Amino acid sequence: MTIFGLGPHGESASPPERMTLLPQDITAARAKKLRVAIIMHTLESDWARLLVQGMVGTLGECGAIVIDVVDCNFSSTAQINALDRLRRESPDAIISLPVNNTTVTEAHRAISEAGIKLVLIDNVPTGMLPGKDYISLVSADNFGLGKIAAELLSAHLPQGAAAGVLAYDADFFAANEREIAFNRWMEVNRPDVTVKTATFSTIDGAGHEAAQLMDDHSEIAGLFVVWDSPCIDVVRAVSKRNPIPPITTVDLGQEVTEILAKGGPVVGVAGQSPFQQGEAVAQTTITTLLDRPCPDWLALPGLIVSRSNVIDSYQTIWRKPVSREFLIGLDLLQSK
């Protein structure tokens, strides 16, 4: 397992295997009758739903009751309210994906100060420290994901072209790492390519920003969108252009899988493993509730997904086969 990035404080990654629970750990956890709350930035993405599945399943195996799963819809106010409300419920642990690095800091810090174990997913508000303000951060290797996306797009960029990046307009560890890594890979490996960046603040604004970016820079020959939900909006916005630009993104969501399998415009995906990440988050939570030390940062490597391996990657990530209609559409199954 190669992890390319460093953690939010420059930490080296620890592998998720370090949190593997033994049968006696599960027995000990069940005896504690634990209560855990989950606060997500959104539940609208395929990635988020699969991550929650991984967490809830593993917590269930350890006898931990999930008392709430909150969808903050990317709103810091909603997240602060949820953290305040759940703090008063005094669960043993809260698992949270902070929606940004600034406005939700104090609400998260109050969780640890109340003696509730806090495990973070994908993002750490600036100034919060592991072991003091939170237990661990569990994320994908987001720097590695940006690198994969750049490499996949590079194959579709002619000499001297420009690449457009649709970046997230919030200070968010995971999205920042992907964008920085994409730029870095191009700088080192494709110095002939110039990178033009636009930012979006809402998912349904990404398409408009992409169209504007391409209008402003006609030399753009390909796009990278920092995750799959805004990517779908970008695909809709640019699909009537001639030529349609190739696009790479992060996360093999259902719609992106379909677009990639059918031949574009999505030409490659840096895949995360949300189910396994959810399991790692839950295992970390149980480990700390058993009063054992946890690493500051656990990271899962990215998967390289192109059209040639999209079906088996889908199975790896989603833990289920693609639909029958889908296989027929790809001539992998004969229609009756």
Add this chain to the structure above:
Amino acid sequence: MHTDKLAPNHQRGKGRPRNSEAATASLVAVLNHVRLGQPTTRQDLERVSEYGRAIIADRLAILTELGLVNESGTGVATGGRAPRLVQFTNDRARLAVVTLDQSAIGVGLADISGKLLTEHHEAANMIDQTKTVDRIHALINWLMTRQSETPDLWGISISVPGAVLTKHNAAFLLETPNFLPNWNKSGLVEALMRRFDAPVWMNSNVQAMTMGELHGGAGIDQQAMLFVKVGQRIGAGLVSNGQPYHGASGAAGLIGQLPVTSGDTTGSLDAMAGANMIKARGVEAAQSGKSAYLAEILVRKAEITAIEVCQAAQMGDPVSTEIVAQSGRLIGGVVATLANMLNPQLIVIAGSIAQTNDILLASVREAVYGASHPLVTRDLRILRSQMGNSAALLGAAGIAVSTLFDPMFLKGWILLGSPTRHPDFLYGLQTLSSITQQSDDGPQAPPGS
């Protein structure tokens, strides 16, 4: 070219009495009262500064116009209208902070109170100086463009993996110090000054991390702290009476040079207990098959670093555990000597080797508690830093802030509204430009030839 949006274009209010030398001194005093204290009222300022109402009103008017203070907040009413609170405008400008390590770069932005706002760390190889300088430039640029409005940049504070010897009383650098062999030829400081039109400061990683730990980590409110960073090199930082101690020439804490003995071998602490030793012994254990765990990593990854050995130790590999524990015992022996001499309240162990496992910390504790006088260890705490490389960034920000607002330096720029307009800095920048111009022009033919 960086231009400061709020800085006036000329020295303000020429001929007006409040711009006199005396006015500058009181401006500096009032600003530092506001900056270092809690939000306060005009009445409180009059009391603590011992200036009259008219002077306070005048100085606050100037500082408000310069964007350095604001009175947007209100305090608690005590019978009448709620008083307005005078506050330092932390967001007036930004400081770029950088930490360079043998294998990583960290870059962040801080406000002018020294609070870290955002940071990014990535793996890097310092061997290529030009690429390192370009990368720092690119990352600072990226961070600045991601701010909602491109802010004014008032300085760049860098921490580096080596002692930095600078001239006494120099408010900022004009050339790159030789913190590692040949880095004085890298042009790092010169390039950043030119590209961002901002003063540059540089300190050793250990000094910056000690400062960061003191202000944002386990060292908060500590009067006597010993900070030990364990990486390829091993260095120490000291806090005495709540203040960092740097020594006569800024080289305090180079404990990696001390000789230690293990078995029949004697060498420096760096060589006997640092990351290079851990890596070498880990590779040997993998290649010989003594550690099946490391041997498997070697087969899969083809490279073993000290981090892999430390993680293997944490996972329970006995060979790796002994390698890391041996390093901890040697470091602990040296730290015990320092502890007996200095009697710290707190010892913080930091750096990549300490961060990835608990074995090193346990071995250091065992050695220090075993070799120290009971009076020294009675209230002593030995902890692992929780800050990682953020300590270096936070410390670099703190160093920049204390230099910018040092009364001697502040006097030189306060009426100009920005340290980037300080006459000494402008002169330095001009000198740098003329040197660059001369080297760009190359040798010129003598007149009349």
